[in-house]
Amino acid sequence: MIDFSQPTPVILSEVRQITPTRRELVLNMGPQHPSTHGVLRVRLTLEGETVIACDPVIGYLHRGVEKLGESHRYAQFVPWTDRTDYVAAPSNNLGYVLAVEKLCGIQAPERAQYWRMIMAELTRIASHLVWLGTHALDIGALSVSLYTFRDRERILDIFEKFCGARLTTNMMEIGGFSREIPPDLPEMVREFCRYFPKAIRQYEDLLTENPIWLARTKGVGVIEPDAAINYGLTGACLRGSGVNYDVRKAMPYLLYDRVEFEVPLGTHGDVYDRYLVRIEEMRQSLRIIEQCLDQVPNDGPLMAYESPYVIPPHKTVMTTAEDMQRHFIWVIKGFSPPKGEVYHSVEHSKGELGYYIVSDGSPIPYRVRIRTPDFVNLQSLPYMAQGAMLADIVALIGSIDIVLGSVDR
């Protein structure tokens, strides 16, 4: 029985004398440490400044999101997905919503799919900007974070225009979007697309050939392609090692098969290559957004209203009795997908985000499993940290790109 009123004693550090000439220091890094990106705690065993062993301790932000998923109706769980990875909330919404749509066998209209792609790619840029700013801040390049957060603000403004929220957006709905796209939003996104390449050049001017940056990142935390696959890495961690796996190319969900983009690959698998891959991914995301803006129809349905699983349109709820009854039942009781199980994954900014949903035919999912990319990616930290210096741990944690809300769920 844990007594919450008493503080738990935590051994902060411990020195072990192994041989008369060798000493080991066991050191706790975190959970309250500015460069662990949240509440990650790493138990390090050091000899001098060299890392001998490294054990990430997680769970400080565990809220039981999967258990909550088993006790909410399908549509009620969408806001919870925002809270798993809170710097890339629309991508989380998208993964869950696509899994539920696959379970129900419905598909959003074309226009909604284009807008989902635009929002997912904007999310990827926003998430990479947070990563770049904090990663550079950890290593010592203070000014980059000022630039990246300045530009992230523009994306959050677009989100605010689109759905009214900036961080936990609750943007995607099962079946599409029930709100109309604001008429000046396409121009706002285009304006961002015109502006942003200049901003990426600014970051690259600050970092890519900076000798201090190169010294801190090149050759640090190398993970070979075989080991990266064996550890189950996804996202930029896997592509930085040169393995070509991107869910958008492997299984083009939404309309990713209609747009052209390239998957950037690294060669050495070190921190620097992961940095280059993510910078290039931002450029490719811009390409996708521009193509989507060119292809998206200006009018047309945004919600698959013909499906019985989707909330009826507001207009007919107010005018017809049948839709009012359907709406009442949808809100009070929820909808019941067929029995079965689906797994659907999307390319999140951090890797492959998968939702595995088991349905027993009731309005509440029987099991919601969230396969978050950073939980799996983080377990390669001990492998990458072998023989590294203590200061490299900070660079490694940054380059894996974790958000503890998503690791702990």
Add this chain to the structure above:
Amino acid sequence: MEEQRQQPMVIEPRSWETTGYWGPTDSEQHPAVRLVRERFPEAFEEATVFRDEMTIRVARLALRDVVDFLRLHPELRYNHLTDITAVDLLSLRERPRFDVVVHLYSIPRRQRLRVKCGVDDGEMVPSLVPIFAGANWLERECYDMFGIVFEGHPDLRRILLPEDWDEGHPLRKDYPLRGYRDYVQPGYEAPAPRIRGTLRRPGP
């Protein structure tokens, strides 16, 4: 409008169906099903398809051998372990109680496969850590949340909950949503009242 809604829904081909992401939907033609059935005639139990997702169910003790076979066979090469999780089927079937669900992916062949095995309370599942290093934390999470023990795991301890957590495994279906114990906020004498009680599961 009204007539259209009365008709049964026609599901058009979706993107996941046209890309062949999960391989052939006919279990007779699926190479993984055919080869596993040939190689493990006793351990192979069934192959099911839902929404074009192929699931192979195997015997519990053969799980590691089957996954290793799927990983190494030159026609299959499922070399990427995406996920290991479990489902507590307490109210859906008698025995065994849990399903351990393994999602595999083949990067060279761009195909996904789900492998399942049933396990009862107190039984052990062969660990996948000797094959995939990435199984380590996923199995620890499974143990933490469901109490499923993986045989051969090098370091099976709790991962998300505190190591001295003594109230069981929270993703089991008989674990109440708000836990067994009332949490008293610091500064308060009594726990917060349970306003909504436990959420009752409505029928289908």
